[in-house]
Amino acid sequence: MFCTACGFEMKAGDRFCASCGRGEPEQAAPREQTPRPPMARAMREKKIAGVCAGIARHFGWDVTLVRVAFLFGIVLKGFGLLAYIIGWIAMPRDDERQAVEVR
Numbered sequence: 001m002f003c004t005a006c007g008f009e010m011k012a013g014d015r016f017c018a019s020c021g022r023g024e025p026e027q028a029a030p031r032e033q034t035p036r037p038p039m040a041r042a043m044r045e046k047k048i049a050g051v052c053a054g055i056a057r058h059f060g061w062d063v064t065l066v067r068v069a070f071l072f073g074i075v076l077k078g079f080g081l082l083a084y085i086i087g088w089i090a091m092p093r094d095d096e097r098q099a100v101e102v103r
């Protein structure tokens with residue numbers, strides 16, 4: 001890099017020009033990332049409680065995608081709960097099977 005004042009070639013890492021003593025040319029400030037909006041329920045875009053819209057806004061996702069994902073999750077969770085109850089009823093307790101099990 002060269003001194004902007006006198007054109008003297010500066011060594012890499014030199015903070016000041018060895019010829020004229022001027023400080024190194026101002027470097028562009030590191031680009032700041034746009035801060036993400038806070039994870040908050042979006043009151044203006046809300047359908048139920050604004051949770052989906054808030055998540056979508058926070059991550060920059062599509063609100064519709066988040067809503068679909070949420071619905072999907074609820075459906076799956078409902079199925080999981082049903083399967084759990086069925087298993088609860090249908091599956092034997094393992095402490096009652098202990099007698100026949102080989103240890």
Ligand SMILES: [Zn+2]
Binds near residue numbers: 003004007020022
């Ligand atoms: Zn200089």
